[in-house]
Amino acid sequence: MQQVIENQDRYVLCLPGREPAMGLLRVAVLGSPEVFHDGSRLTFALRKAQALLIYLAVEGGMHSRSKLAALLWPDSEPADARKTLRNAITLLRSLLADASAAPSHLLAEQDLLGLNPQALLELDLDVVQQTYTAAQRFSTVPSEEQRATLVTQVQQALDLVRGPFLDGFWLREEAPFDAWHEQQQHHWQVCLQLLFDRLSSWHEFAGELEPARAILTRWLEHEPLSEEACRRLMRVHLALGDATAALQVYTTCRARLAQELRVQPSADTPALAEHIRATAARRGSPAARPSTTLAESQPPGELVAPLVGRAAAFRQLVGSFQQARGGQPQAVLVVGEAGIGKTRLVSEFVAWVRAQGTDVLAGQAFEMGGRLPYQPLVEALRPRLEEENAPEDLLDDLWLGELSRLLPELRVRYPDLPAPTEDELSAKMRSPGRSFPSSWPTWDVICRSARCRCSR
Numbered sequence: 096m097q098q099v100i101e102n103q104d105r106y107v108l109c110l111p112g113r114e115p116a117m118g119l120l121r122v123a124v125l126g127s128p129e130v131f132h133d134g135s136r137l138t139f140a141l142r143k144a145q146a147l148l149i150y151l152a153v154e155g156g157m158h159s160r161s162k163l164a165a166l167l168w169p170d171s172e173p174a175d176a177r178k179t180l181r182n183a184i185t186l187l188r189s190l191l192a193d194a195s196a197a198p199s200h201l202l203a204e205q206d207l208l209g210l211n212p213q214a215l216l217e218l219d220l221d222v223v224q225q226t227y228t229a230a231q232r233f234s235t236v237p238s239e240e241q242r243a244t245l246v247t248q249v250q251q252a253l254d255l256v257r258g259p260f261l262d263g264f265w266l267r268e269e270a271p272f273d274a275w276h277e278q279q280q281h282h283w284q285v286c287l288q289l290l291f292d293r294l295s296s297w298h299e300f301a302g303e304l305e306p307a308r309a310i311l312t313r314w315l316e317h318e319p320l321s322e323e324a325c326r327r328l329m330r331v332h333l334a335l336g337d338a339t340a341a342l343q344v345y346t347t348c349r350a351r352l353a354q355e356l357r358v359q360p361s362a363d364t365p366a367l368a369e370h371i372r373a374t375a376a377r378r379g380s381p382a383a384r385p386s387t388t389l390a391e392s393q394p395p396g397e398l399v400a401p402l403v404g405r406a407a408a409f410r411q412l413v414g415s416f417q418q419a420r421g422g423q424p425q426a427v428l429v430v431g432e433a434g435i436g437k438t439r440l441v442s443e444f445v446a447w448v449r450a451q452g453t454d455v456l457a458g459q460a461f462e463m464g465g466r467l468p469y470q471p472l473v474e475a476l477r478p479r480l481e482e483e484n485a486p487e488d489l490l491d492d493l494w495l496g497e498l499s500r501l502l503p504e505l506r507v508r509y510p511d512l513p514a515p516t517e518d519e520l521s522a523k524m525r526s527p528g529r530s531f532p533s534s535w536p537t538w539d540v541i542c543r544s545a546r547c548r549c550s551r
Contacts, residue, residue: 119215120191120200122152125223125283126257128264137190143167144183146272149261152218153279157202157209166271184208219255220283226252227286230293236300236417239410249294253310256287256317288318295327300417302409302447307331315344319351322364329367334443334450338375342368370452412444416451454479473501480505 121131128149130137139145146167151158164176171179184201191200202211210216226248237245260280266272291314298307311328314321325348332341345360345368352358408429415425429437449455456479458471480502490498496512499505506512 118198118200119217120152120210121217122149123219123255123257124149124153124261125219125255125287126259127262132191139186139190141183141186143179143266144186146264146266147180147183148187149264150272150275151208151210152216153220155210157204157207160206160208163208166275167266169270170268222255223252223283223286223290227289230290233293236297236414239407242297242301246294246297249290250310253287253290253294253313258317259284284318288314288321291317291324295324299327299331300410300413302413302443304331304335304447308335320355322348322352322361325360326364326367329371330450330452333371333374334447336446338371341371345371367452374449408440409444409447412440413447416444416448469501477502 118133119131121129123129128145130139130145130148147163150163150166160177160180161173164171164173164180167183168176168179184203188199188201198211198213200211200214200216202209230245230249233241233245236242260283261276265276291310295307295310295314298304298310308328308331311324311331314324315328318324325344329341329344332338332344345364348364349360352360412427415427419425429441431437445455445457456475458473458475460471460474476498492509492512495505495509497515499512500515
């Protein structure tokens with residue numbers, strides 16, 4: 096189905112998956128410029144004739160011949176510039192000649208010149224602009240239905256991007272056209288940055304790590320000095336279990352900033368690298384050793400297979416995490432029949448949470464171990480306290496004494512701790528003939544960040 100998008104004073108014809116329509120003019124400027132007419136690529140004997148056509152297509156509307164002549168031939172006398180402009184127009188008319196009854200693309204009205212809004216025109220910028228306007232409305236993660244539509248729309252727009260605006264196309268005569276070119280390049284770079292930002296964040300928050308990695312890699316190809324893209328790609332690599340690749344991204348980012356801008360990365364970027372090294376050290380990965388050059392880095396390890404059929408559940412967990420991070424404590428219970436992937440889902444979620452720089456406490460209990468009270472809590476707390484050089488800095492002695500009920504080794508480390516308070520529940524637990532239920536809830540994970548507790 097063809098889709099006609101009204102854009103200011105011209106119409107853009109989008110024909111996905113179809114042969115080019117008769118008389119269709121296609122102008123692609125995100126990358127080195129390409130112009131097609133009736134499906135054939137045009138070549139221009141005059142570079143400024145191509146510049147004229149591109150300017151008319153991008154700007155739209157009608158423009159005075161004096162303005163266009165000054166834009167392209169600023170060093171010529173006005174009369175000579177207008178004569179040269181007439182030659183360029185003649186060349187364009189011959190290139191855009193259409194044997195069919197379709198309207199002519201060039202439209203001249205007295206002293207004005209522009210592209211005919213009745214003729215068929217396809218411009219990549221119009222697709223990107225429409226998508227940018229839609230994506231700009233969503234600074235937070237949209238609903239599932241909206242997200243699916245937006246992801247497709249943004250991906251299709253980014254598929255049109257081959258490089259910066261008019262990449263490598265300069266007149267190099269200090270013409271006003273080059274100044275216009277530079278302004279347009281900056282404008283579309285900002286627009287594309289937002290599209291890369293939105294699409295990668297939507298994939299990341301949905302747990303779609305492989306698509307997130309692909310779009311972040313493209314973002315860095317388009318904007319190699321973006322630290323935000325570097326940090327996100329580092330987090331995604333870490334969530335995929337590839338700490339070495341994450342640190343390679345950091346090394347490349349640091350080298351590029353030093354070479355191109357002679358600056359160091361902002362504080363957040365090396366802090367994330369240190370977090371990745373610490374995580375790798377806990378996992379026993381060789382990536383825990385700092386690497387100074389890419390050549391010294393270990394090759395990336397195998398990636399974890401993507402979740403299948405669990406994307407919606409993963410997004411629910413991510414949503415709860417975001418609410419908890421915002422100060423609303425959350426408790427999530429993951430239930431279902433054995434073997435449907437609950438443990439895998441939670442493991443992937445925990446990896447994703449760790450990649451956000453969150454401190455994670457993990458504990459696990461099994462039905463066969465039901466008579467070990469608070470086993471998942473003990474498993475979660477013990478490694479965390481062992482990492483602390485001074486747990487007494489985290490808790491007062493009173494609470495360390497209470498915690499020694501679950502972790503008796505605290506009394507070996509701190510023999511002067513006060514005795515735990517005897518309460519009714521503790522007394523009943525120690526009364527003769529009293530035992531714990533044989534079926535305790537299974538706690539697989541406890542996540543803690545500055546203001547976050549999330550449990551299953």
